Amino acid sequence: MISAYTGTQVRAAEEPLLAAGLGDALMQRAARGLANAVVHELKDSGTRLSGARVVVLAGKGNNGGDGLYAAAFLASRGMRTTAVLTGDAAHPAGLAAFERAGGRVHRLTEAALPGLAAEAAAADVVIDAVLGTGAKGGLRGSAADLIQAITDAHLHGFVVACDLPSGVDADTGEAAAPVLPADLTVTFGGAKSGLLADPGADYAGRVLVVPIGIEEHLPEPALRRLEGPDLARLLPQPARRAQKYSRGVLGVVAGSEDYPGAAVLACRGALAAGVGMVRYLGPPSVADLVRQSCPEVVCSTGTVAESRVQAWLVGSGMGPHDHEQLTRARDAIASDLPVVADAGALPALPAILAPHVVLTPHAGELASLFHRLGRGENRESVEAATLGAVRHAADRTGATVLLKGATTLVAAPWGATYSQADGTPWLATAGSGDVLAGVIGALLAQAGSDVGRFRQLGVEPDGRWAAIAALGAALHGQAGRAASEAVSGGPITAGRVADALPETWGKVSMLSNYGAWKRNSHSQPLR
Template sequence: MRSHDFVAYPGDQLRSAERRVLVNEADDTLMQRAAAGLAVACARLLRDAAGGVAGRRVVVLAGSGNNGGDGLLTGELLRRRGVQVTAVLLASAAYTPGVDAVRRAGGRLVDASTPEGLDAARQALTDADLVVDAVVGIGGTTGLRAPADEVVAAIPAGAPVLAVDLPSGVDPESGEAPGAYVRADVTVALGAPAPGLLLPPGCYAAGQISVVDVGVRGHLEGEPVVRRLSGAEVAARWPVPARTAHKYLRGVLGVVAGSDPYPGAAVLACAGAVRAGAGIVRYLGPAGVTDHVLRARPECVPGDGRVQAWLLGSGVEDDAGQDAAIARALESGLPCVVDAGALSACVRRRAAGDRPAPAGQVLLTPHAGELARMLELLGHAVSREQVEARAWHHARWLAREADATVLLKGSTTLVVGPDGEAYSQDDGPAWMAAAGSGDVLAGIAGALMSAGLAAAPAGAVAASVHGRAGARAAAGGPLAASDIADATPRVVAELLAARAAAPNGVRSRRGERARRGVRLR
């Protein structure tokens, strides 16, 4: 899955938008539009997976309500293209016009509520070239019940699965999936994605996400729950220096990182900041670690001095001097990226009401295990596994308790502010699960905050660029964390070039030059 212009709205807002569309339309207008888009997506997947469309075997798992209706009408369209369609009915209240349409088109109907029908459904799945999951949609809840759970369990491991709106059994609002659920290769969101499509762990069941515009986008009201920044949106937020800028205007980042056991964390954090464009990186740490940093990054300036933001804690362990420096930085009121060894001190202070820096200027960057430990410090006993199972819930919990922005690192990175601003970025390969990767991410985020970005957008932009740099460095194979830092400048350059090449990008760039007082030729 890769980032696109994804903006997720809660289910009640999506349903309200649908009702507004249907005020002047026939009742089945949205279903017909949805089926047309779904049929195109199914045909594309059949060509990729089975080498063609006509004569291929498709099984539609149809529940009650609109989601099942979308699937049945899609089955009718595929049948008219020569596809062998079996519609497995998982509810007695299946969409009647859709059932009739499949029957008229010559499709096969199987009632899975009977033992004979359940056996027939299992056999059909065994031979399927494609399975369409239309069991439940944005009105669903977590976990599938009989007979849907038994039918879904019978989907062969090698059969491609296309989910309608979201994989059935995944909670549409939170992404939680504690019971039986579908694992899709492709998910087609109708109108706009549900939040559960972008939130872990549900997003891992979605596969590749695409959106079919059925005409509701212009009718959506209210604020989205979560966003996923596209490359163009990342470029629009990236702080590009003015023609007349000097290094102090570019952003001065103070880094308190590393310790004698973990000098590499300091090296990688500083590398991330330098390669992301910080004007100056000031490093504070033990003499031995300072030597490591300067050998690897001679651009860094050792020792204390005036800074515009802090990066704190990466690789800090059992070092009283580093702990004291972290405490001074937290008391400064300056923007802070808080990682690893600085998390406990920061969270304790902020939960107790000691908040020199406002919520929008503090970015906590835990992984799931660290987030669990932070909540335990605050009296909430949770395990790493519980955080991973309810990532959205626990990230928001810590953001509220600490009155800070939380960047929860993972295959999909969540950025959650205490005011509700939220992002979900999924730009990098699994190869990025490597020691030091998070230190580079912290450095990139620190560079952005030193340049003036607030915590939530800095976290989202950093996560996206970090993932893209990892993808570029890996090129389909293994990587080291330092490779991510080294790939960062080229990724940023490509994002900015793509934005400048777009028609509206050219106009905005000229406007920016004019604002800076640069003469246009």
């Protein structure tokens, strides 16, 4: 599990150490970690360390101090280092160490800006140490102009962000342009939640967490990411004497005359994700197509009340005029069974729901949901602040909310938030969301009632729905990636994602020997 924290949480964790006079030691550890990461990157890119050109953009706070100390370490290893001081001051001890190590210092002025931007663009490494967790808003003035000029230039080398890319909000991942996109972000003490949520994640590149000794003071994380061993431990496995009903039956209310394929893909996703049985309810013509494509599915035109299932999937491929299907969707929500509510069901739901209802909107659908709740949002505003949006939606509706995207976020109402980024951009394809709904529905049917198992894993009963949804997002993402890798990284269809699920499931299960997985998520790159 990767745990991520807000900037405020990290700063609070630093407090006892700062009070004990260890501030400089913390900064030295941070800077050493940053410098080591730069050395690794240079070696990986085949660049000679001696004489390598490093430009550090240093703000006036401690983030700039980290950058200057790190550049001092690099200068002492024979690199040609330049510091561009972007503010009216610089961290005094960091600057002194940098100058002692032989680094060149430039103060940013309007006249010097083009030359300094060109020097940064030509460098082997640019270290962005302008703003860190103490930032208030985005870059301003000449620092903003410099970052814009470097962003616009064709960069020779790579960019390493110190703690976070300047201009990205450490807590929310909101980005105030201009932001210099990093290839690597080296972050201190714990990952910042803004690095694991879009758009912050777009700018962060790979994320490396450097321990600095504050870890034992960190509180419950603001954001979690499930990794291999977590997924393995959450995956339901059939008991030796299982039968199809005990394994879990999923009722599917999906598809319409206009979008019959969505029902097929939702059923395929569910079947490939280990459910004991799928019951389909819907229009006869759609049921015929489902039967032909998935003979394993039991189809009927009956009501929700007549169907014995452990969970429901409602909404994929349904429109506002599919009255019979929408009635079934509402009945499923009222049934008190776990439900994954997708696409067409979202506008038809009551305003107040419960955590066992998992909503799976994309950004546009979430904006529409906010409109109905009287909050003015559009797709762009949701995409600009995904973490805030998903948290607000969960807390306001009482439902578990999964916001689909390059980084998929899942929020439990008044509870945990998960961030999964297991997929590939090729997953942005028609029907992909139907398969995801099928996977989550299948997991709800299999694992929803297993409260004890989640407790053992430290997940409270009301929080298990979000953990199941995050597990579904991870499986779906990994299956998408596997499907694309099977065609040498080429494009995939939603059906291929469903086809890749069983093998993905098998590979994830192999990690169930938790002790064998020695990865320390505080010292390894996140991706």
